[in-house]
Amino acid sequence: MVEPELKRVTVTSDFWKRYQELVVSEVLPYQWAVMNDEADINMSKDPQKIEGADKNSHAVANLKIAAGQMEGHHYGFPFQDTDVYKWLEAAAYSFSYHPNPELKTITDNLIDLIADAQDDDGYLSTYFQIDAPERKFKRLQQSHELYTMGHYIEAGVAYHDATGNEKALEIAKRMADCIVRNFGTEDDQIDGYDGHPEIELALSRLYEATHEKKYLDEAHYFLQVRGTKPGFFEKQNEADGLERDIIPGMREAGERYYLDAQPIADQETADGHAVRVVYLCTGMAYVARLTGDETLLEACHRFWKDIVKRRMYVTGNVGSTTTGEAFTYDYDLPNDTMYGETCASVGMTFFARQMSLLETNSEYADVIEKELFNGALSGMALDGKHFFYVNPLEADPKASTFNPGKSHVLTHRADWFGCACCPANLARLITSLDQYIYDVKPGEVLSNQFISNDAEFANGLSIKQTSNFPWEGNIHFDITNATGETTQLGIRLPNWSKSNYSVTVNGTATQLEAKNGYLYVPIAQASTTIDIVLDMNTKFMRASNRVSADFGKYAVQRGPIVFCAEETDNDASLWQYEVSPKSETHYSFQPNLLEGVGTITVNAKLPQEDEDGVDLYTEATAEQLRDAKLKLVPYYAWANREDGAMQVWLNKE
């Protein structure tokens, strides 16, 4: 039997085509201009901004200086190079749906520049090459060198895949060889690891592209050694000069921040810097799948469960505190002081995708869907030129301005950031969306996402999925099977539709029970049509009552979309609206609002607002409530109009 190898997926979804084309028409040119210091941007809103850094990124210039094409010093964070690499990776994916010779000239030249910037031994990290060559690999807690090269390796593999550019892959291999040479247990090697995990997933990816086992072994090594070298970072810092921090404050962040307090096998909870956690998890799942390492697999399950069942916001965002951009503790999910970095949501989709490849369970694609339609997508404005780093579930411009504990929460997306990890990370997710739709496993094809697409498989199978998702839940599949073999098509039954769905196969209503969360339809005939009707009722969601921040509150969800209330749509203060699971709701699609969104109006209750300046505390009596309409819009689309408050969780009646 010939496995139905996936040949090509073309996203046809109206919702996602708009985003994919936006990345090509706006995001990529805009970010390229920023990285070349040619954009007219204002970084005044950036709470992470570097002292004196009010404009642009200098990221391409850093490469040019390292390549000897320019004079000057490195500027920006030590990982500034990664902005370029993630942008390159996003561009590479975009060629699959939008051939773009002009862009390709730029990216080919960029590959040449990167090759020129690379040292003879494969090393590439412009900060160290330009301004601190004697400190290479000497302060890994803060240097981000492997993280930086890992990001290139990802980009190089993607660019080679997309364009066949061999130089792109060669650079990646030379970097990886440099790392393999320098890190390990031999006497002349560094027996240690990078402060920021990423290289593990990158080397795994390079292994999959090249089948060179040394890369997988090195990724495996990094996962096994992490946390087993007490004081590794401190010793390096001391040898390098304790006070000579590359990034101020990073010595005080603590071992938990770096996932370095214990071996991974002993880490019970997903603690530390959220992006580090999800990147490490992605690497773990990658290596667990490729090696069968049971210890890593257990760690993957443990971290997955801890994050998804105890530490994830209803929108998919993760990271409960701005201090260290980190996880805090189980069920601690404050909505107004949270972090929810865009990168952390992007990283969760990477982790979920690897888990989904590792084992068949729809909960992984459920999380991917949650991130795609909510927590990750929120990171970009509808214009493709403004970005959130922090994604709160409750925000108020007054609070952000006058309560310093919320000063990290922007209520409008910024032009750019001093630490610009998020924009290109989201861009590469959107341009690679085709990779998230199918998993192909022995004897079965899993359709994970309700993103309209045309898919062709090497064995002649083709699947055409059409719908008006996420606004409508009627999903149509047209399947052509020229193989003569029977393929099992597993269609994900989303967790929000589990108790309410119908399936029609070739016009006949069919009772199907989900297995591991998938509805399996055998595809035997030359031509099969499947119609799935999903539950698009508006739902009031509640959090586990272990979550103090959400107790007595409801979030409104319809399909995969989590909604929020914005000040601009509503007259009263948002917290004053009271709703109940019995509140009537009205859904309507508004084509001219926010590039076309579904909106929900809730028949809520509202008290008379108390007068300003009267007694602050009074004896409580039965509330006098009046009927009021509360208008909700999708969370991902908030903050695209006038500045104002926003709230996902609504108070109960």
Add this chain to the structure above:
Amino acid sequence: MVEPELKRVTVTSDFWKRYQELVVSEVLPYQWAVMNDEADINMSKDPQKIEGADKNSHAVANLKIAAGQMEGHHYGFPFQDTDVYKWLEAAAYSFSYHPNPELKTITDNLIDLIADAQDDDGYLSTYFQIDAPERKFKRLQQSHELYTMGHYIEAGVAYHDATGNEKALEIAKRMADCIVRNFGTEDDQIDGYDGHPEIELALSRLYEATHEKKYLDEAHYFLQVRGTKPGFFEKQNEADGLERDIIPGMREAGERYYLDAQPIADQETADGHAVRVVYLCTGMAYVARLTGDETLLEACHRFWKDIVKRRMYVTGNVGSTTTGEAFTYDYDLPNDTMYGETCASVGMTFFARQMSLLETNSEYADVIEKELFNGALSGMALDGKHFFYVNPLEADPKASTFNPGKSHVLTHRADWFGCACCPANLARLITSLDQYIYDVKPGEVLSNQFISNDAEFANGLSIKQTSNFPWEGNIHFDITNATGETTQLGIRLPNWSKSNYSVTVNGTATQLEAKNGYLYVPIAQASTTIDIVLDMNTKFMRASNRVSADFGKYAVQRGPIVFCAEETDNDASLWQYEVSPKSETHYSFQPNLLEGVGTITVNAKLPQEDEDGVDLYTEATAEQLRDAKLKLVPYYAWANREDGAMQVWLNKE
């Protein structure tokens, strides 16, 4: 007619006698030992602790070094001296109810030491004398020099009043003369002010003690000049050497922090460091009363209204953010990330007392009562040896440990603090409690507090108030009037009893209507008895619905006491209990609990706790609630047992 000048008030209240004696038996000896570096304390819990400062205060040693009795360097904050002065002031007041020759020997010697430490020109600030004499008055933004001397002036006046020690007053006058000489509009003077207001109230107090108008004029000058010298602090900092901060970070705090952004007359809201605000307000009210300055009076009313009607917690605490220990904005009253410094509550009682002297309105004494029985008193453990700097209305040891945004919130009182402003501040409030009970005004005596006492007036009037307040609301007055004159006795009708009270005069039920919040009883006969019965029903309080943090929540209050739930008394997570204004409650006094407290049991509702690790978000259905008892204890007494969570605001059913 002879005004009934107050001669002597003796507190006889069981509740307050215990605290007053506790200060004598525990607090004063303990703090004296700490200040002499002789106490065995652990400062590990102190979130404000100075690098390397793990033990004791060195405050007395600083004075000895300045006096030439010891060698060494200054240690601690530049305002370390004030710990000694506030302690001295607390001791001075204690002599009025607890004669104490042994302590008086110590305090007399301390006066001698302070006199020896004082420079010939009256200057005294040991940090500058010992380690930076060339910087005196050169960096007022951070130096706290006038603040420090102001605290001595208060102590010196109090000590002179209590003991007749003339040297104590002389030191104060020499300090004040030094300040009068150095600050003003003459060419050879500094036309500016201290970063931390305090000197204004201190000089006013010295004026009242000495009737020397120059002191009042100087206080008035400081209030008029504040905020009118743009860049005053910056210019001083630059001249002194920009980077040479005395306290790190204070250059970046911003003008609002120092109440220096505008002239006081133009400041619309009570912004900035909370203790600075309330000390400045106290000085303003003092000077407004003594000078009749209408501009200051208006500012007093404006700030009072903004704080009490928009920025005060139900317990009387103020300061909504740890960043800058500051106010934030109107109606921003988060319960779990707040600050509520003990000093700020103590300072509010000072402000309220001055307002009460300035004009007859019971709302001032209402706030004093709120602070005394809740927000200020919470600052000290029942053992008199542990203290809160931060007083939250919601706390959880897990949150304080694992969510850095709450790391400033302790869930157990600390032994001591690197910045130890709070313990002695509360001590001096408790030992001077007799001063808060009566206001004497032309033709009337106002009884402000239900604190049992024996009061004698110079004209022969005597008032004996007895009750078991705050646990019972039957207040009895025995009044002897030997004067032959009729005095109007105004008894404050507390805001929590306005709609439910009764008055009996000489055994006859009497209908009285409150005027300015006071029930006036003419005292004409030689002997009068008055019985007031106050409303001691348990009340569910709500906040203005402009306060998002308290929306849909209730606080329980009985008499002046605000209650809270503690984990140690209750099985379920505190936020899961749901109450309504209709919930039945049961009050009982428990003599063996927490040194004797009233407790309230609420018939609450409780959901089944969700299982750990199941789906974090589920579709909401009607809640299944069971009956549950929620036990509450007085807020001031929390955190005196095992470590655990605490909550004032309870979720609604």
